[in-house]
Amino acid sequence: MTQHASPPRDSTDKVPSTGAPPAWRGLMARADVRTLSLLGVLAVLIIIGGITKPDEFLDTRNLQLVLTQASVIGVVTVGMTFVITSGGIDLSVGAIVALASVWATTVATQEYGFGGILFTAVLVGLGCGLVNGLLIAYGGMVPFIATLAMLASARGLALQITDGKTQIVTIPSVLDLGERDAYVLGVPPLVMVFAVVTIIGWLILNRTTFGRRTVAVGGNAEAARLAGIDVRRQRLYLYLLSGLCCGVAAFLLIVLAGSGQNTNGNLYELDAIAAAIIGGTLLSGGRGTITGSVLGVLIFTTITNIFALNNLQSDVQQIAKGAIIVAAVLVQRRTASTT
Amino acid sequence: MASEPPLLSMSGITKSFPGVRALDGVDLDVQAGEVHCLLGQNGAGKSTLIKVLAGAHQPDTGTIHWRGEAVTLRSPIAAMRLGIATIYQELDLVEHLSVAENVHLGHEPTAAGFVVRGKVARASTAQLLKRLGHPEIDPARLVGELSAAQQQIVSMARALSHDVRLIVMDEPSAALDPDEVDNLFRIVGDLTADGVAVVYISHRLEEIRRIGDRVTVLKDGRAVAGGLPAKTTPTREVVALMTGRNVEYVFPERPTKDVAADKPLLEVRGLARDGEFEPLDLSVRPGEIVGLAGLVGSGRSEILETIYGARKPRAGQVLVDGRALRPGSVRAAVRAGLGLAPEERKAQALLMLESVTRNVSVSSMSRFSRGGWIDRTAELGAARAATRELSLRPDNPNVPVRTLSGGNQQKAVLARWLLRGCRVLLLDEPTRGVDVGARAELYAVVRRLADEGLAVLLVSSEVPEVLGLADRVLVLREGCVVHTAPARELDEHRVLDLVMEGSPAS
Numbered sequence: 001m002t003q004h005a006s007p008p009r010d011s012t013d014k015v016p017s018t019g020a021p022p023a024w025r026g027l028m029a030r031a032d033v034r035t036l037s038l039l040g041v042l043a044v045l046i047i048i049g050g051i052t053k054p055d056e057f058l059d060t061r062n063l064q065l066v067l068t069q070a071s072v073i074g075v076v077t078v079g080m081t082f083v084i085t086s087g088g089i090d091l092s093v094g095a096i097v098a099l100a101s102v103w104a105t106t107v108a109t110q111e112y113g114f115g116g117i118l119f120t121a122v123l124v125g126l127g128c129g130l131v132n133g134l135l136i137a138y139g140g141m142v143p144f145i146a147t148l149a150m151l152a153s154a155r156g157l158a159l160q161i162t163d164g165k166t167q168i169v170t171i172p173s174v175l176d177l178g179e180r181d182a183y184v185l186g187v188p189p190l191v192m193v194f195a196v197v198t199i200i201g202w203l204i205l206n207r208t209t210f211g212r213r214t215v216a217v218g219g220n221a222e223a224a225r226l227a228g229i230d231v232r233r234q235r236l237y238l239y240l241l242s243g244l245c246c247g248v249a250a251f252l253l254i255v256l257a258g259s260g261q262n263t264n265g266n267l268y269e270l271d272a273i274a275a276a277i278i279g280g281t282l283l284s285g286g287r288g289t290i291t292g293s294v295l296g297v298l299i300f301t302t303i304t305n306i307f308a309l310n311n312l313q314s315d316v317q318q319i320a321k322g323a324i325i326v327a328a329v330l331v332q333r334r335t336a337s338t339t
Numbered sequence: 340m341a342s343e344p345p346l347l348s349m350s351g352i353t354k355s356f357p358g359v360r361a362l363d364g365v366d367l368d369v370q371a372g373e374v375h376c377l378l379g380q381n382g383a384g385k386s387t388l389i390k391v392l393a394g395a396h397q398p399d400t401g402t403i404h405w406r407g408e409a410v411t412l413r414s415p416i417a418a419m420r421l422g423i424a425t426i427y428q429e430l431d432l433v434e435h436l437s438v439a440e441n442v443h444l445g446h447e448p449t450a451a452g453f454v455v456r457g458k459v460a461r462a463s464t465a466q467l468l469k470r471l472g473h474p475e476i477d478p479a480r481l482v483g484e485l486s487a488a489q490q491q492i493v494s495m496a497r498a499l500s501h502d503v504r505l506i507v508m509d510e511p512s513a514a515l516d517p518d519e520v521d522n523l524f525r526i527v528g529d530l531t532a533d534g535v536a537v538v539y540i541s542h543r544l545e546e547i548r549r550i551g552d553r554v555t556v557l558k559d560g561r562a563v564a565g566g567l568p569a570k571t572t573p574t575r576e577v578v579a580l581m582t583g584r585n586v587e588y589v590f591p592e593r594p595t596k597d598v599a600a601d602k603p604l605l606e607v608r609g610l611a612r613d614g615e616f617e618p619l620d621l622s623v624r625p626g627e628i629v630g631l632a633g634l635v636g637s638g639r640s641e642i643l644e645t646i647y648g649a650r651k652p653r654a655g656q657v658l659v660d661g662r663a664l665r666p667g668s669v670r671a672a673v674r675a676g677l678g679l680a681p682e683e684r685k686a687q688a689l690l691m692l693e694s695v696t697r698n699v700s701v702s703s704m705s706r707f708s709r710g711g712w713i714d715r716t717a718e719l720g721a722a723r724a725a726t727r728e729l730s731l732r733p734d735n736p737n738v739p740v741r742t743l744s745g746g747n748q749q750k751a752v753l754a755r756w757l758l759r760g761c762r763v764l765l766l767d768e769p770t771r772g773v774d775v776g777a778r779a780e781l782y783a784v785v786r787r788l789a790d791e792g793l794a795v796l797l798v799s800s801e802v803p804e805v806l807g808l809a810d811r812v813l814v815l816r817e818g819c820v821v822h823t824a825p826a827r828e829l830d831e832h833r834v835l836d837l838v839m840e841g842s843p844a845s
Binding site: 207208209210212213215216219220222223224225226227228229230286287 | 647649670679681686687688690691692697701702704705708712715755
């Protein structure tokens, strides 16, 4: 047999094009296509609301209401975005909100006034997050299972504490926060809390080592480990963070409702996951966007509001939500496969 | 025979992946009833070729004739329908299903079209297992409970449950004891007696001599020899075919400075892991490149990963600059100045969704941050400096790392450790998936890093790479160091003899 000499092969180290021309880059970096399309959807919704119910929808009070409603689930969604970005999931957020809201509104807690309620809500949230985090990071449990177990037990504990009764809040300073008098330049305090949580969340995810580690763990946990990142500790912190967000959300809910109930936060886990996903956070981890998540929350809350104003029943709302999730994910798959 | 068309005839098969041309016009003829051996070093294109044959990869160009008719193997199912079955090295069995369920997966015997007839499946499985010489395997047992050798038998039973005309076996003996190898060869003999063709891939020349009829040698994506007689072609000629280079690697000059007297920077004492490698001692001095040569399965990657703390050793110590590292801790290793460029770059090193900058800075984030707050300007500047030093292309650290070629992705990994200020570099198959032309540049980079005082431990299954780049070479065979020598005292021939036959051959 002969050994034929082959011609020397050329080295094909292709230099990929660097994408958009410089003039575009600044704009594209700040607002990518996905964010713009979410803004577009929101704009369309506002137009629909304005056309169908011109007087009621665009009324200041209604807009304040929409934003207030978005605040509670919005804070939860910020925490959820971190968890999903890291490749995890937290199914227990709704249950934690319920447990924190009832624990913070028991007669015993209310004796400590405003601070007692806030402190308890946050502490309960952190405690549940700690349990989730330890089970997942150090107990080696799958996030889905660990947080599903937390969902069941936290709901059960919430029922046990309240015995199914609504716990009315009697602290004036707490209730006052939800009143119109507390609005600053027309902005409800709850909305301000949401805004602050969003900004802090955005900064942490995009500007800190904590955010980088979160993305690295979600993108490739093995690579992160071999790069010297403490993956387990990072996972623990992430579920703590989600728990903290739930505690804050529980406090907002107490202010909003003036009470604590074991049925609070029902299906928050689904709303938060859905908002994060349509916002562009990858369910498989490695990419997360706080901006997208918040827009997702606003889109869902606006839909709910428009449907309510038009006297459409909640069954129709649910179907519409489902359709939007499917549409958003299909569009994302399209754009992902073309880039 | 000349009038009869071959059972299988592949001609001019090419297949490219981003950055690599895996197959470059390969021809392969297989006759019914023969054992046709495929031989070649790692990266020669064997796996890609059998994946094309199994319908798992589509060739870019080339034709495949099956019993004289042109066919397209659009999917694994299409290949299976023709009667081509493949037994991969990593077995593709479902661990949580029983033996019988695995054997009949996808073509279960059913009643009324959908009710699985478990008893029938078990009976026919038992028959197949008996034919394969393993009647003791219970068809009802879960595959996950079986040994590796038994799983391989199940895999073979699955292949035989189809009306198979050609079986591809990818290194089937790698996980087997000598007794089990004998049984395997008996099975191969039975199959060929029935007119089934076997395409047999192995590194072990003695096996090929025992059962092979003809040999095709692949190298750098080409068939350099087709259909040699397996029993009579001299070993020397086969090895020469496997190693003879059309593309000459250009290796950098070794420094004239002798480092033998220096204190070792990395020392490994008695490091061992059960079933992977025996107690191992080695040391690497600053400025020195030490190579580990050996075949897949000789424990090379495991050794590197254990030194790096990614696997916990059963015994032994790793010392950097005389100080022992906490065993099984990657963080301790990184803190002490170790850096690993792992074998599976995409799975183990890179954040594929991220930019080059973030991939480079991920191990040194504390350097660009205060109180957790990242100074992105400093980060970008440092990443740019590190990637420029390695002439990574394109010269723009903002591009996503997945758009880079294999060689430049490897440079991004090296830049990560360069930026971290690492002192001991562990390289596992540094040129896997790297285009031939880009390799010389990587070699130069590694040599330069060593000249700057790094200690480098290199693992490669490409013998010329180890010989050309390393100063000192440890030859591994099945988890044991069988030979140690300065690289310039060894040649490829001798190393291949050592790793393939275990004893020095002339």
